[in-house]
Amino acid sequence: MRNIILHLLVLTVLLACDPLENGETIEGTNNTDNTGNVSNTGNTGNVNNTDNTGNVNNQTVDPAWFEPDPEGRVTEGNLLGFTPSMLVITSPSLAENWETYAAIRTILGRPTAVVTMEEISQRTEGRDDAERLRNYLKEAVDARGISFALLGGDREHVPFRRVENAIFLDTEYTSHAPSQSYFSNLEADFDSDGDGVFGEYEDLSLETLRAATLPVGRVPSGTTQEVADYGDKVIRYITGFGSRQTHTLLLSDIATSLPLIGDVDGAEGVEITYDALFSLPFTSRTKKHYATQYACDSYGATMADPGVIGQSMEEGYAMVFHNGHGSHGWLTDILSSAFVENLTNQVPSILVSCACLAGNFADVADSSLAEEWEEQEPDEDSAGEKFINGPFGGVAYVGNTATGLGAFGGSQFIHALYDGFFTFGLDTIGEAFNFGRSHMREADWSIPVLPMEMTDDSEWWTQHAVILLGDPSLEIHRDRLEPLFIAAPKSYGPGYGEVMVTVTDSTGAPVEGATVELFKVGDFYLTAITGSDGAARFTFIPNGPEPLHVGARILTHLPAYARIEPAT
Numbered sequence: 001m002r003n004i005i006l007h008l009l010v011l012t013v014l015l016a017c018d019p020l021e022n023g024e025t026i027e028g029t030n031n032t033d034n035t036g037n038v039s040n041t042g043n044t045g046n047v048n049n050t051d052n053t054g055n056v057n058n059q060t061v062d063p064a065w066f067e068p069d070p071e072g073r074v075t076e077g078n079l080l081g082f083t084p085s086m087l088v089i090t091s092p093s094l095a096e097n098w099e100t101y102a103a104i105r106t107i108l109g110r111p112t113a114v115v116t117m118e119e120i121s122q123r124t125e126g127r128d129d130a131e132r133l134r135n136y137l138k139e140a141v142d143a144r145g146i147s148f149a150l151l152g153g154d155r156e157h158v159p160f161r162r163v164e165n166a167i168f169l170d171t172e173y174t175s176h177a178p179s180q181s182y183f184s185n186l187e188a189d190f191d192s193d194g195d196g197v198f199g200e201y202e203d204l205s206l207e208t209l210r211a212a213t214l215p216v217g218r219v220p221s222g223t224t225q226e227v228a229d230y231g232d233k234v235i236r237y238i239t240g241f242g243s244r245q246t247h248t249l250l251l252s253d254i255a256t257s258l259p260l261i262g263d264v265d266g267a268e269g270v271e272i273t274y275d276a277l278f279s280l281p282f283t284s285r286t287k288k289h290y291a292t293q294y295a296c297d298s299y300g301a302t303m304a305d306p307g308v309i310g311q312s313m314e315e316g317y318a319m320v321f322h323n324g325h326g327s328h329g330w331l332t333d334i335l336s337s338a339f340v341e342n343l344t345n346q347v348p349s350i351l352v353s354c355a356c357l358a359g360n361f362a363d364v365a366d367s368s369l370a371e372e373w374e375e376q377e378p379d380e381d382s383a384g385e386k387f388i389n390g391p392f393g394g395v396a397y398v399g400n401t402a403t404g405l406g407a408f409g410g411s412q413f414i415h416a417l418y419d420g421f422f423t424f425g426l427d428t429i430g431e432a433f434n435f436g437r438s439h440m441r442e443a444d445w446s447i448p449v450l451p452m453e454m455t456d457d458s459e460w461w462t463q464h465a466v467i468l469l470g471d472p473s474l475e476i477h478r479d480r481l482e483p484l485f486i487a488a489p490k491s492y493g494p495g496y497g498e499v500m501v502t503v504t505d506s507t508g509a510p511v512e513g514a515t516v517e518l519f520k521v522g523d524f525y526l527t528a529i530t531g532s533d534g535a536a537r538f539t540f541i542p543n544g545p546e547p548l549h550v551g552a553r554i555l556t557h558l559p560a561y562a563r564i565e566p567a568t
Helices: 002-011 095-107 117-123 129-144 206-210 224-239 267-277 293-299 306-315 337-341 383-389 410-422 429-442 456-465
Strands: 086-090 112-116 148-152 162-168 172-178 216-219 248-252 254-258 262-265 286-290 319-323 349-353 394-400 466-470 485-487 497-504 515-520 524-529 535-540 548-553 560-566
Touching: 086 095, 086 117, 086 129, 095 112, 095 224, 095 515, 095 548, 112 117, 117 129, 162 456, 172 456, 206 429, 206 456, 216 429, 224 383, 224 394, 224 560, 248 267, 248 306, 262 293, 267 286, 267 293, 267 319, 267 410, 286 293, 286 306, 337 383, 349 410, 383 394, 383 466, 394 410, 394 429, 410 429, 410 456, 429 456, 429 466, 456 466, 485 560, 497 515, 497 548, 497 560, 515 535, 524 535
Parallel strands: 086 112, 086 148, 148 216, 216 466, 248 286, 248 319, 319 349, 349 394
Antiparallel strands: 162 172, 254 262, 394 466, 485 497, 497 535, 515 524, 515 548, 548 560
16 A cells, blocks of 8 residues: 555655745945956945945045055055956846855855846847856856856846746646756757757757756845845855754655545655765754654654744754645745745755745746746745745755656756765755756666656756756855854944954854955955964055955854944
């Protein structure tokens, strides 16, 4: 009888489709984009734009912020022309806020620069903005060694590419959804026949789709507040939250209800990957909320309901793994968009799910048939978008822009993603995501005694449907690390300045050998190493009153972040 249940689980549940219908700003927008040295029109020396501390353009600024040093001193050791490893692509209206994010990522270990679609469109050839962006990324990878790309904006801010897809399993599924592979598989020709229809079978091969060149993620922000909220969550994630960076939360939904058998639970698929791959720091701190009493009894779980799951999110789980249903307005079968909007968890999570449609940022997609979808308006974000865009929720969401195929592709993809992290030691969510795409066909994932397996058609579908929402360069916390602490002045003034930053551990002892970085967007980027007293010292001549971003890093601890505000 159990074998019959498992067989039906593959055909129904693991398809994971649910029928429910339910900052501050800174200047210097282009000054850190030294990858192309295209434009420096946003320099902090433009007096009319330098008062960003209060976002009041007409506020009077003390001219002392722009006077040369009477002794002729200058900022020494300025590294502002650094070569970034990640690019943030965004619109002009969001660029200043993404510059703040880029400064924070830079001082916390990921050198990052911002470029706008306006600049890309002016300098790069292509039939449309999506192709121009792709050509720009090709050049950035080949000529400048860019390792990651973050698409910083919703559909109206950063272009995307739709790919048509169709498959028949138990029923017909169609898709015309955004395909992230268009921007990550840069060696592929998505329109080799030149007919303007991208991603056709005759244009690509599965081997080509598996060869992802660039880790890409999208933060589908539509407002400057959503950019600021995402940045705040990333700071909390990177700098740590006590012992909870390796806590794992496992979730499932009821797959289906069958006559004479009852409810079938998607936990069966979760447990295969969890048992095979999750390492001790993650398995020793695990909580499970499953959908049936049978699964709870079998795997030591408690019954899932929104209240119980919400409480666990409040307690703090950095890794959340879900197997089950979803739709445009539902993160899982029982967690609606309203649930996401009401989260207040201080520990941001990475959520990996095989649910349908909740990762689609372009469409209101409430059906397995694309012809029934409607294009999103700015206030119609999917549940996955809300998980990323809100002040709480998560820093990364791995899901689907179309129907998730579960045991025919989605579950193997997730298994391979976790294999890349736990077995092959990949550090970032973007690299693990690409590993999952490259190796899903090889994944050692199957439910015993069942003959179901991935086909060429179902892999093709999955290659285009899976998406990463979030910063692809974020490192997944692998071990429990203690935090660092920064002691720095609360403010600084105009003219020649000296700042001392002291780095300590949780006992208050000074930390020697930590790298400390000081970043003022569009002005200077300085670095120093702490001495035996835990102190790093900086001198500079500021050009305008903007915040100083301070970061401290050492391999044995989590990084630390602080801000020094300009004196008013």
